[in-house]
Amino acid sequence: MVATKEAQQTVEEVSGEYKYGFVTEIETEKAPKGLNEDVIRFISAKKKEPEWLLAWRLKAYAKWLTMEEPTWAMVDYPKIDFQDIYYYAAPKSAEDGPKSLEDVDPELLRTYEKLGISLKEQEVLSGVAVDIVFDSVSVATTFRKKLKEAGIIFCSISEAAHDYPEMMKKYLGSVVPVADNYYSALNSAVFTDGTFVYIPKGVRCPMELSTYFRINEANTGQFERTIIIADEGSYVSYLEGCTAPQRDENQLHAAVVELVTHDDAEIKYSTVQNWYPGDKDGKGGIYNFVTKRGACRGKNSKISWTQVETGSAITWKYPSCLLIGDNSVGEFYSVAITNNYQQADTGTKMIHIGKNTSSTIISKGISAGKSQATYRGLVKVLPGAENARNFTQCDSLLIGDLCGAHTVPYIEIKNPTAQVEHEATTSKISDEQLFYCLQRGLEVEDAVALIVNGFCKDVMQNLPMEFAVEAQKLLGISLEGSVG
Amino acid sequence: MLEIKNLHVSVGGKEILKGVNLTMKSGEVHAIMGPNGAGKSTLSYAICGKDGYEITEGTVTYNGKDLLDMEPDQRAGEGLFLGFQYPVEIPGVSNMNFLRSALNSQRRYRGGKDMPAVEFLKLVRAKAKELDMDAEMLKRPVNVGFSGGEKKRNEMVQMAVLNPSLAVLDETDSGLDIDALKVVSDGINRLRSPENSILMITHYQRLLDYVVPDFVHIMADGKIVRTGDKTLAIDLEEKGYVGLGITENAA
Numbered sequence: 128m129v130a131t132k133e134a135q136q137t138v139e140e141v142s143g144e145y146k147y148g149f150v151t152e153i154e155t156e157k158a159p160k161g162l163n164e165d166v167i168r169f170i171s172a173k174k175k176e177p178e179w180l181l182a183w184r185l186k187a188y189a190k191w192l193t194m195e196e197p198t199w200a201m202v203d204y205p206k207i208d209f210q211d212i213y214y215y216a217a218p219k220s221a222e223d224g225p226k227s228l229e230d231v232d233p234e235l236l237r238t239y240e241k242l243g244i245s246l247k248e249q250e251v252l253s254g255v256a257v258d259i260v261f262d263s264v265s266v267a268t269t270f271r272k273k274l275k276e277a278g279i280i281f282c283s284i285s286e287a288a289h290d291y292p293e294m295m296k297k298y299l300g301s302v303v304p305v306a307d308n309y310y311s312a313l314n315s316a317v318f319t320d321g322t323f324v325y326i327p328k329g330v331r332c333p334m335e336l337s338t339y340f341r342i343n344e345a346n347t348g349q350f351e352r353t354i355i356i357a358d359e360g361s362y363v364s365y366l367e368g369c370t371a372p373q374r375d376e377n378q379l380h381a382a383v384v385e386l387v388t389h390d391d392a393e394i395k396y397s398t399v400q401n402w403y404p405g406d407k408d409g410k411g412g413i414y415n416f417v418t419k420r421g422a423c424r425g426k427n428s429k430i431s432w433t434q435v436e437t438g439s440a441i442t443w444k445y446p447s448c449l450l451i452g453d454n455s456v457g458e459f460y461s462v463a464i465t466n467n468y469q470q471a472d473t474g475t476k477m478i479h480i481g482k483n484t485s486s487t488i489i490s491k492g493i494s495a496g497k498s499q500a501t502y503r504g505l506v507k508v509l510p511g512a513e514n515a516r517n518f519t520q521c522d523s524l525l526i527g528d529l530c531g532a533h534t535v536p537y538i539e540i541k542n543p544t545a546q547v548e549h550e551a552t553t554s555k556i557s558d559e560q561l562f563y564c565l566q567r568g569l570e571v572e573d574a575v576a577l578i579v580n581g582f583c584k585d586v587m588q589n590l591p592m593e594f595a596v597e598a599q600k601l602l603g604i605s606l607e608g609s610v611g
Numbered sequence: 612m613l614e615i616k617n618l619h620v621s622v623g624g625k626e627i628l629k630g631v632n633l634t635m636k637s638g639e640v641h642a643i644m645g646p647n648g649a650g651k652s653t654l655s656y657a658i659c660g661k662d663g664y665e666i667t668e669g670t671v672t673y674n675g676k677d678l679l680d681m682e683p684d685q686r687a688g689e690g691l692f693l694g695f696q697y698p699v700e701i702p703g704v705s706n707m708n709f710l711r712s713a714l715n716s717q718r719r720y721r722g723g724k725d726m727p728a729v730e731f732l733k734l735v736r737a738k739a740k741e742l743d744m745d746a747e748m749l750k751r752p753v754n755v756g757f758s759g760g761e762k763k764r765n766e767m768v769q770m771a772v773l774n775p776s777l778a779v780l781d782e783t784d785s786g787l788d789i790d791a792l793k794v795v796s797d798g799i800n801r802l803r804s805p806e807n808s809i810l811m812i813t814h815y816q817r818l819l820d821y822v823v824p825d826f827v828h829i830m831a832d833g834k835i836v837r838t839g840d841k842t843l844a845i846d847l848e849e850k851g852y853v854g855l856g857i858t859e860n861a862a
């Protein structure tokens with residue numbers, strides 16, 4: 128014991144010296160490859176963080192070192208070399224990006240066009256340096272002013288660490304403990320971006336909050352950290368992600384999202400995830416290991432997760448709800464599409480703790496090509512959760528004969544008054560359905576998109592309107608080439 | 612004009628159509644009758660290009676174009692419509708949305724633009740009304756939970772909206788009650804025009820009282836074995852296939 132403490136001190140001293148060695152480095156844009164305490168100090172210094180946060184990160188790092196990469200998920204990928212990754216890179220400067228849309232991959236532009244994205248937005252998304260940034264700055268400023276008037280805090284996680292340290296200390300890691308899992312520990316050590324939201328008592332957020340409004344400052348982070356607090360009687364709808372595929376060179380993503388609702392509050396969290404899935408042969412693509420959890424701490428509070436997952440080579444993601452307050456409600460609506468060689472292991476956990484808590488899970492998995500999709504869900508009713516209710520519906524749709532869909536429900540009931548229902552179906556797009564659509568004049572790809580959107584309707588209708596329209600188109604695009 | 616010459620079709624390696632010849636000019640209404648399993652539905656699928664219906668011999672042209680060379684959706688774009696013997700259910704997709712996607716896809720195929728939403732809405736509502744279909748049904752998912760008769764009526768609403776120049780109607784009259792048969796027949800008659808052709812597959816003479824055909828064909832064992840006018844159907848109703856000397860192995 129003593130020995131380790133000494134060793135730790137030595138490390139700290141040594142790294143303390145190193146820290147000076149890094150002073151000039153701080154002026155550069157990248158931390159060296161790999162992960163060690165120095166890199167964490169570098170990140171913290173870059174972000175001009177308070178001392179307590181650095182200490183918190185270092186503790187997380189120490190914990191991470193003792194943990195093992197999980198292998199229970201039904202995903203298969205080459206071992207990640209965590210020392211072969213850059214953990215901090217300053218946002219790309221304009222010169223690195225393409226000069227105009229003519230330099231952008233035509234395939235990407237074709238997708239943008241299908242999604243109906245304006246030329247200006249296409250430029251932003253593909254990283255072309257343009258004046259639009261000024262537009263979005265001014266849009267963002269207008270929005271922020273409006274939010275501020277309502278007393279709402281909506282800022283980057285780094286800003287929050289400076290400006291709202293008490294809240295950060297209170298909530299950071301309060302829902303997803305550092306050591307929750309391997310990736311949450313990693314994220315806690317190195318997170319570099321993300322969003323902080325606080326909705327004060329009784330306030331209904333007047334608009335959908337979206338990271339899009341922060342596009343000028345938020346280069347989608349590799350290790351994002353998001354915290355959303357809804358105080359008593361408040362409501363907020365938060366949109367994460369973007370239907371358009373974004374330029375991104377980081378292969379590993381490990382985000383952590385923490386939500387807290389107090390009495391009578393509600394958070395609606397919607398995600399459209401469309402990161403690079405790899406090519407048709409399964410090369411490249413993003414690994415997405417996410418920990419998302421919401422705590423319904425107050426009575427009558429509600430957290431609702433809606434996700435549309437179409438991208439990434441590997442998805443490992445289980446947005447969950449801790450239903451602590453009496454009468455609290457958790458919801459999980461998910462569409463996960465896998466095509467080609469994509470693998471997704473996703474689902475949810477609903478933990479019933481308070482009385483009369485209820486949860487709904489609707490999961491729609493669509494597999495095409497040689498992909499594999501797994502739904503993994505846990506419904507747990509603790510002894511004190513009188514009259515808990517859960518309804519789970521898991522539907523899988525297969526396109527072709529080479530893909531797979533798996534459903535792994537875990538149910539743990541510790542209170543006899545619980546009512547838990549589980550329904551599961553697996554179906555295929557039938558030749559009859561396809562021919563019926565084609566005979567009416569629809570092209571194959573439109574027909575598949577239509578049938579798949581119909582299959583996902585129960586989930587899609589939970590998305591905010593403007594998101595839903597784009598997400599519908601996205602489903603079709605993700606499945607291109609999967610039939611015929 | 613539709614021209615089918617010496618059409619041979621195999622399904623799953625088994626020859627079902629064994630040399631069908633049929634010519635339909637614009638404006639004509641033809642009826643095909645024949646015993647169960649004769650190959651009537653097979654003919655309709657082959658004309659529309661369903662997967663798995665292998666053409667081993669013969670040609671099918673429409674207005675001089677080779678249909679066999681086209682995908683099913685292209686054939687629809689050329690004006691072909693198939694009223695299905697067993698209409699298919701598409702969960703989660705509203706009738707309205709389905710029809711709108713189909714109509715706009717056909718318009719684009721013909722080099723046109725999408726129909727404005729308001730105009731489309733008016734069109735569909737008017738056609739549904741003509742066919743005595745409750746406007747609420749337009750919002751329901753395509754054919755899901757529809758009764759047999761409702762499905763057939765829904766096919767007719769789709770036909771009325773898409774306004775095809777060649778409609779192949781496979782037992783559209785089966786499963787309809789007497790009043791519905793009248794309504795559907797009126798729908799078919801409304802499509803009738805010097806430009807449009809209609810091919811009706813039916814088992815019952817009754818439909819032909821309402822929609823009077825120019826020609827009646829009898830199909831047996833993968834071939835058209837007899838052709839006449841509407842009196843052939845009346846004859847058939849009286850005497851049956853056997854009475855007319857048509858058996859399963861007529862060929």
Ligand SMILES: Nc1ncnc2c1ncn2[C@@H]1O[C@H](COP(=O)(O)OP(=O)(O)OP(=O)(O)O)[C@@H](O)[C@H]1O
Nearest residue numbers: 622623625627645646647648649650651652653654
């Ligand atoms: N996939 C298949 N494999 C083998 N035989 C098939 C297949 N599909 C159809 N057939 C056979 O082809 C023959 C013609 O079928 P079809 O459906 O065209 O008859 P039909 O004239 O429409 O009969 P009905 O009046 O009962 O509707 C039948 O004997 C049927 O069993």
Ligand SMILES: [Mg+2]
Nearest residue numbers: 651652653696
């Ligand atoms: Mg038939």
